Amino acid sequence: MNALTPAPASPPSPYSSALVTSKAESHTLSVLVDNEPGVLARVVGLFSGRGYNIESLTVAEVAHADHQSRITILTSGTPEAIEQIRHQLERLVPVHRVTDLTAQGNFVERELAMVKVRGRGENRMEALRLSEAFRGRVVDATTESFTFELTGAPSKIDHFVELMRPVGLVEVSRTGVAAISRGPDGM
Amino acid sequence: MSRQMTGAEMVVTALEDQGVDTIFGYPGGAVLPIYDALFGHQSVKHVLVRHEQGAGHAAEGYARSSGKVGVLLVTSGPGATNAVTALTDALLDSIPLVCITGQVPTHLIGSDAFQECDTTGITRHCTKHNYLVRRVEDLPRILHEAFWVASHGRPGPVVIDIPKDVQFATGTYVGPQNIVHKTYQPRVKGEMDRIRHAVALMAAAKRPVFYTGGGVINAGPEASALLRELVGLTNFPITSTLMGLGSYPASGENWLGMLGMHGTYEANHAMHDCDLMIAVGARFDDRITGRLDAFSPGSTKIHIDIDPSSINKVVKVDLGIVGDCAFVLEDMVRLWRSEGHGADRAALAEWWGRIDGWRKRNSLGFANSTSVIKPQHAIRRLHELTKDRDTYITTEVGQHQMWAAQHYGFEKPNRWMTSGGLGTMGYGLPAAIGVQMAHPDALVIDVAGEASILMNMQEMSTALQYRLPVKIFILNNSYMGMVRQWQELLHGSRYSESYSEALPDFVKLAEAYGGVGIRCEDPAELDAAILRMIDTPKAVIFDCVVEREENCFPMIPSGKAHNEMLLPTGIDDWGAPDLGAVIDEKGKMLV
Numbered sequence: 001m002n003a004l005t006p007a008p009a010s011p012p013s014p015y016s017s018a019l020v021t022s023k024a025e026s027h028t029l030s031v032l033v034d035n036e037p038g039v040l041a042r043v044v045g046l047f048s049g050r051g052y053n054i055e056s057l058t059v060a061e062v063a064h065a066d067h068q069s070r071i072t073i074l075t076s077g078t079p080e081a082i083e084q085i086r087h088q089l090e091r092l093v094p095v096h097r098v099t100d101l102t103a104q105g106n107f108v109e110r111e112l113a114m115v116k117v118r119g120r121g122e123n124r125m126e127a128l129r130l131s132e133a134f135r136g137r138v139v140d141a142t143t144e145s146f147t148f149e150l151t152g153a154p155s156k157i158d159h160f161v162e163l164m165r166p167v168g169l170v171e172v173s174r175t176g177v178a179a180i181s182r183g184p185d186g187m
Numbered sequence: 188m189s190r191q192m193t194g195a196e197m198v199v200t201a202l203e204d205q206g207v208d209t210i211f212g213y214p215g216g217a218v219l220p221i222y223d224a225l226f227g228h229q230s231v232k233h234v235l236v237r238h239e240q241g242a243g244h245a246a247e248g249y250a251r252s253s254g255k256v257g258v259l260l261v262t263s264g265p266g267a268t269n270a271v272t273a274l275t276d277a278l279l280d281s282i283p284l285v286c287i288t289g290q291v292p293t294h295l296i297g298s299d300a301f302q303e304c305d306t307t308g309i310t311r312h313c314t315k316h317n318y319l320v321r322r323v324e325d326l327p328r329i330l331h332e333a334f335w336v337a338s339h340g341r342p343g344p345v346v347i348d349i350p351k352d353v354q355f356a357t358g359t360y361v362g363p364q365n366i367v368h369k370t371y372q373p374r375v376k377g378e379m380d381r382i383r384h385a386v387a388l389m390a391a392a393k394r395p396v397f398y399t400g401g402g403v404i405n406a407g408p409e410a411s412a413l414l415r416e417l418v419g420l421t422n423f424p425i426t427s428t429l430m431g432l433g434s435y436p437a438s439g440e441n442w443l444g445m446l447g448m449h450g451t452y453e454a455n456h457a458m459h460d461c462d463l464m465i466a467v468g469a470r471f472d473d474r475i476t477g478r479l480d481a482f483s484p485g486s487t488k489i490h491i492d493i494d495p496s497s498i499n500k501v502v503k504v505d506l507g508i509v510g511d512c513a514f515v516l517e518d519m520v521r522l523w524r525s526e527g528h529g530a531d532r533a534a535l536a537e538w539w540g541r542i543d544g545w546r547k548r549n550s551l552g553f554a555n556s557t558s559v560i561k562p563q564h565a566i567r568r569l570h571e572l573t574k575d576r577d578t579y580i581t582t583e584v585g586q587h588q589m590w591a592a593q594h595y596g597f598e599k600p601n602r603w604m605t606s607g608g609l610g611t612m613g614y615g616l617p618a619a620i621g622v623q624m625a626h627p628d629a630l631v632i633d634v635a636g637e638a639s640i641l642m643n644m645q646e647m648s649t650a651l652q653y654r655l656p657v658k659i660f661i662l663n664n665s666y667m668g669m670v671r672q673w674q675e676l677l678h679g680s681r682y683s684e685s686y687s688e689a690l691p692d693f694v695k696l697a698e699a700y701g702g703v704g705i706r707c708e709d710p711a712e713l714d715a716a717i718l719r720m721i722d723t724p725k726a727v728i729f730d731c732v733v734e735r736e737e738n739c740f741p742m743i744p745s746g747k748a749h750n751e752m753l754l755p756t757g758i759d760d761w762g763a764p765d766l767g768a769v770i771d772e773k774g775k776m777l778v
Contacts, residue, residue, distance in 0.1 A: 034370060037319065038307060049312055080499065087496035093316040093336055093371045 022078045026055065027102040028109060028179045029086065030187050034094040035061050035069040042092055043071060052077060052085050056111075056154070058176035068096065072109075072179050074154075099187040101179050109179035113157045118145045119168035127167045134160050145170070189361055194323045195220035195354040198287060201330035202231050204363050207258050209234060209249060209624050211242040215262025216302060217289030220354035222260075234624060234653060237645035239266050241617035243273020244643070247282045248621030251604045252579055254407060256283045256338050257621065263289045264302030267348075268309065272611060274344045275313040279608025280430060281405055283342035285333050286314075292352040293321055306348045315343030320350070323358035331366040340373030341494040342405055373493065377510030377518060385465070385489045385506055386522045392463035393534035394541075395423045398446065398475075401430030401607065402468015402492060402512050404600045410434070410513035411600040414467065417520050421530050424542055426454035428469050429592055430607045437596030443542065444551070447475040448743050449589040452550035452752055453542055455741075458483050459749035460541070466490040468512040471501040472608070473777075481748035491515045550741040550754055551593050560710050562587065562662045562733040566594040566634070569660060572717050574598075577629045579622045581605065583615040583639030586668035586739045587661075591634040613642030616659060620646055623655040630658070630721060637663040637690055637730075647700040650726040658720050659728045661693060664735045672738050677775050697728035708732040746774025 033039050040059055047054050056074035061067070075085060082100065089098045101107040115136075117127045124146070131138070131148045134156065140147035150160055154177060161172055181187065192200065198221050202210065211234045214222045225233055236242040239261045246257030257277075261270050267288040277284045291300040307319045316336050318329045326349070333345040389395060397418060403410045411434040418425050418441050425435050426446040435442055444451035446458055455477075458464065464486045469475070476482045479502070488504040490497070491512060498507035508515055522528070553563045580595060581604040582588040588605055597603050604622060606614040615633035623631045633640075640661055650657050662668075670685040694704030703723050707716040707730070720729045740755040747770075 037321075038311065038317075041308070042311060045311055080503070084496060084500055087498075087500075091494065091496050096370050 022080065024076050024078055025082070025102075026074060026076045027082045027100055028107065028177065029073045029075060029089070030099045030101055030179060031071040031073065031089055032096040032098075032187065033069050033071060033092075034096070035067045036094055039069070039094050040071070042094070043073075043089065046088055046092065047075070047085075050088065052081065056176040058178050072177055074177050097187060099181070101181055104181060106182040107179050108182060109153060109177050110151055111154050111157055111175055111177050113150045113161070113172060113174045114139065114147055115150060115161060115164055115172050116145060116147045116170040117164050117168045118170050120144055123167040127164060130160070130163050130167070136160070189359045191357055192360050193220065193224070193355060193357050194320075194326050194349065195224040197323070197326050197358070197360050198330065198349070198354070199224045199228060199231060200360055201327060201363070202258065205256070205331070205334045207231060207256070210258040210260055211236055211245040211249070211621065212260030213237075213239050213242060213262065213266060215266050215289060217263035217291060217351050218260060218266075218287075218354075220351065221287070221289070221349075233260070234620070234649065236617065236620075236649050238643065239269035240273050240613065241620070241643050241646045241649065243270045243284070243286065244276065244611070244614050244617035245621035245624070245646075245649075246284050246286075247273065247277050247280075247614075248581060248604050248618030249625045250282050250284060250621075251404075251618075252601050252622040253625040254601065255625075256285055256334055258285050258287070260287045261289070262302065263291055263306065264304045266302075267304060267306040271309060271313055272609075274310055274346065276606055276609040276611045276614065277344040278313050278315065280606065281342050281401060282344070283337040284344035285337050286344060286346045288346060288348045289354070290319070290348045290350040293350045294352070296350065306346065310346045313344070314346050315341075317346035317348065319348045320353050323353050323356035326353065326358065327361040328366060331363040332368055334363070335366065335368050336371055340371070374509055375493070375511040375514050377491065377508045377515040379518065381506060381508045382515060382518045383522060385508060386519055386526070386528060388463055388487060388489065388506070389421060389423070389465065389523070390528040390530065392423075393531055394461045394538045395421070395463040395465065395530075395535075396443075396457045396461040397423055397425035397465050397467060398427075398458065398469055399425065399431045399434055399467045400428040400469025403431055403434040404468075406468065406493075406512035408600055410468075410511075410516055413513060413516035413520055415439070417516060417523065420520065420523055422535060423465075423530070424457055424539070426450065426457065428472070428475055428607070429605060431469065432592060432603045433597035433600045436598040438598060445592055447472075448477070449593065449739055449741065450743075451593075452548045452741055452754065453545035455743065455749040455752060456545045457542055461486045464488045466492075466504070467516070468492060470497045473501075476502065477743045478746055478748045483749070548754060550752070553737075553755055556734070557710055560708065560713060560731060560733045562590050562664070562737055563594050564710065565660075565662060565713065565731050565733060566590050568713055569632070569634070569717055570595045572714065573630060573632065573721065576721070577626070578602065579604070579619075579626060579629055579631045581615040581618040581622060581631070581633045583633070583635045583642075584610045584612045585636045585639060585670075586664075586672065586737075587634055587636045587639075589669075589739045590662070595634075612639040614639075616640060616643050616657070617646045617649075619657040619659075620650055620653075620655055623650075623657050624653070631656075632658045632660050635659050635661045636668060637661050637665065637693070638667045638687055641691075644696070647697070647702060647726060647728070651701045655726060656724050657726050659726075660720070661728065661730050662733050663690075663693070663730050664733050664737065665690065666735060668737075669739065671736070675738070676744065677770055693728050693730035697726070700726070702726035702728060704728050704730065706730040706732065744770045744774060745777035746771060
């Protein structure tokens with residue numbers, strides 16, 4: 001409707017391509033927000049609206065009395081893009097604090113997965129042995145299936161899921177990453 | 188001071204308590220209780236627009252010319268969606284607005300009720316923040332918070348969506364004095380170490396330039412005064428973005444003119460060749476930088492901005508200072524004086540010598556005519572005949588907007604209202620109405636194009652209803668001029684759909700609305716016609732028929748750098764550029 005509308009998106013605009021100078025890295029961000037309606041849509045919308053990646057996103061209320069939730073986002077981008085993401089998140093009105101755990105250094109990240117495997121005989125036993133090796137727990141079983149609960153770094157879960165494929169993987173449900181910094185200090 | 192009242196009464200009481208004297212709006216089913224509370228109200232004046240987009244732009248014009256928060260009131264569904272363009276416009280230009288939208292009753296939300304839309308969902312991306320008020324208990328807090336969020340930090344639009352049952356419900360009203368926002372506390376003071384570092388860089392600079400933007404205007408008139416003081420102390424050259432015009436006077440000695448795509452030769456070359464760039468409240472927009480990898484390659488860059496996400500967003504800077512421009516400029520002026528800094532005079536003299544060389548190219552020159560009105564000439568005459576009055580200028584979007592920015596000399600802040608970031612055609616007339624409401628005795632002129640003005644023409648009716656003597660000065664070339672210019676540059680002069688075949692008779696149109704129409708086609712009659720427009724105490728549409736295929740120069744073509752400008756033709760030795768060949772394939776992809 002207005003005077004000059006954008007040209008088709010490809011090939012990418014030289015305005016932005018001129019900026020890409022460094023390689024993409026993965027970062028884990030912790031975002032403390034007011035648990036108000038729409039806050040998750042605001043955060044997710046920021047990522048989609050500005051073209052940032054979300055590899056994993058976890059959210060739950062962490063301080064019930066203060067109505068605060070903690071969002072853990074695994075994202076990837078150039079260091080410049082990651083800095084932008086952090087500032088853009090900080091700009092949202094219901095956001096209390098944003099911490100880039102990756103940039104800060106030492107942190108623990110964990111994910112929980114439930115993995116359903118179907119099979120009989122040797123395959124079924126092999127699945128059980130592997131789950132023990134990965135410190136999985138059996139949370140449901142039938143004579144022809146197991147459902148394992150597994151906690152660990154995302155790479156450990158990826159690895160386990162790959163091992164389950166040949167012995168009868170049915171489906172996987174993962175929580176996404178929760179992360180916290182090491183040491184005595186909070187975010 | 189807590190009192191029992193209905194939600195609708197809370198809205199009006201909160202407006203009063205926030206010092207709001209004027210709101211712009213359009214009634215509808217879901218806001219009737221609020222309109223009832225406004226009925227016969229003494230201190231809050233409601234201006235009835237003819238389309239909700241007009242309400243939004245009028246509120247923007249009111250806000251930009253007064254420094255206050257602009258307020259609009261619209262109904263649910265189409266009322267809210269019609270306001271979306273204006274909200275987005277305010278977001279991109281950082282204009283403080285509070286938009287109150289009606290919503291269907293809470294028990295109907297989600298049922299696809301009549302005139303229901305997901306207002307908070309739709310406006311989440313085009314507001315700084317928004318609220319859906321589900322309980323009347325929350326309403327007073329949210330109302331006051333909205334004004335705080337809209338006007339603090341980087342200003343922007345805030346939507347409050349109020350279901351009709353919440354407007355009818357009774358609750359306890361709380362005044363603004365007890366409202367403290369728990370998370371949103373933006374930083375206004377800059378870090379002193381960084382400011383000290385910046386001042387030291389300035390003292391050592393050999394080829395410095397100030398690059399200032401709308402942030403200086405938003406920081407209030409004191410920021411403009413401090414900027415002028417700092418420019419005077421340092422004798423550095425200064426350029427500004429479209430949004431920042433007026434913060435430093437166009438008649439000032441250090442003024443280089445606007446920079447960017449249609450900026451002056453001297454401003455863009457100074458940006459390209461400087462060794463120190465001091466960006467104040469400007470955001471390195473693509474209209475400013477041109478080709479990024481060739482943007483001011485040899486300079487150290489200082490960036491002062493209230494929004495941390497603006498710093499290093501587009502251009503990597505050497506020294507970022509987060510803070511309100513007025514606070515940071517104040518510290519800079521004080522440090523410059525107290526630490527006895529002085530600029531490198533010899534180096535500056537040489538730098539000014541180079542700048543004077545660029546100035547001699549006369550990049551805003553044009554070949555005038557005695558047979559047809561040149562648009563640049565029309566703006567210059569308009570400036571000459573209105574500069575000694577209390578004048579405010581708004582614009583639509585396109586060539587006329589750039590010519591106004593180039594040829595109308597702005598001396599003061601808050602006198603220039605234009606849609607910079609979003610580029611909204613149809614902005615200027617409703618904005619002028621908002622400006623005139625804030626400044627009833629001022630001369631308010633909407634510099635328009637004949638295409639843009641038709642996008643919100645209906646607001647003439649508003650101007651007449653409230654006896655607002657706004658002047659619409661149309662540079663009429665029968666084309667969407669900027670579209671036509673780009674088609675000439677990029678698409679082999681194939682003027683696809685950029686010519687308006689059936690334009691109205693603007694004189695008769697003005698008369699149909701009850702205003703006054705003036706047409707001028709002869710350069711010899713231009714001055715007299717402009718004076719007649721100024722002296723008419725009523726809304727006027729001035730149909731200034733200008734050269735049809737005039738191009739807006741100078742211009743940095745898409746994908747080019749600051750030192751690769753196109754200059755106007757026929758005024759110096761530059762020669763006529765081959766317009767079809769100046770933009771390469773990559774540049775054609777850009778907007």
